[in-house]
């Protein structure tokens with residue numbers, strides 16, 4: 389595979405936490421394709437030290453920012469512009485967290501103040517990121533903004549709880565801002581709907597193993613890995629997809645279009 393799909397491009401990666409995070413795989417792949425990066429995550433996530441290690445490995449800066457704070461986002465983007473000496477070509481939003489799921493609250497008995505916080509972290513942060521980029525005019529022409537999502541936005545997966553509504557909101561923000569960014573300077577905004585993947589956030593969902601195995605059996609190609617998701621992100625950041633915007637793109641081995649797979653019934 390050619391290692392220059394992103395040469396000369398500059399991008400910001402939200403959500404690389406540890407070696408399993410999807411955003412970590414994306415950052416590594418962007419680096420291998422010649423991109424210059426800034427990594428960011430919530431200040432609390434920096435305590436583990438893994439983000440700083442990744443930044444060292446990829447020879448880039450890591451800047452803490454709570455993605456729900458407009459002040460933090462403005463600081464992050466101002467510093468990134470200085471580091472790059474210019475605007476950005478791509479941004480990955482790879483952020484998700486549910487307080488009710490973490491505290492094991494049943495869907496029929498959720499705490500609504502926690503739900504608001506979940507929506508703020510997992511979805512409204514995407515709007516905040518895009519609004520800051522838009523008003524500060526920080527995206528280069530034909531830039532590419534991506535958010536990561538899950539099919540629970542369209543279909544019911546009971547254990548995914550309020551994250552389903554978070555993802556529906558996230559996908560809607562991509563479509564709405566896709567219009568504004570497209571008409572402004574041809575910047576694309578899309579979401580990638582990924583298979584269940586073994587990461588810190590993923591495995592936090594109740595019954596994740598059964599959930600993962602079911603999707604794996606149901607999908608003709610099997611579940612897609614975090615590495616394969618990174619490949620898809622690279623394609624979406626590259627100039628090969630300049631006409632793709634406002635889409636929710638399924639990267640799920642065919643799961644979303646299956647009705648029944650006989651292999652589910654086999655032992």
Ligand SMILES: NC(=O)c1ccc[n+]([C@@H]2O[C@H](COP(=O)([O-])OP(=O)(O)OC[C@H]3O[C@@H](n4cnc5c(N)ncnc54)[C@H](O)[C@@H]3O)[C@@H](O)[C@H]2O)c1
Pocket residue numbers: 402403404405406408409410411429430433453454455456481482483484485509536537538581582583584585586587588589590591
């Ligand atoms: N793992 C899966 O099965 C799966 C499937 C489909 C979609 N996704 C989505 O992929 C994305 C990445 O998840 P992952 O599975 O790599 O897990 P992850 O836990 O590694 O990533 C979630 C990230 O969100 C960050 N975060 C939380 N609160 C934040 C805040 N206030 N400000 C900034 N960052 C914050 C965390 O620190 C972490 O880095 C999420 O949007 C997730 O919903 C995951």
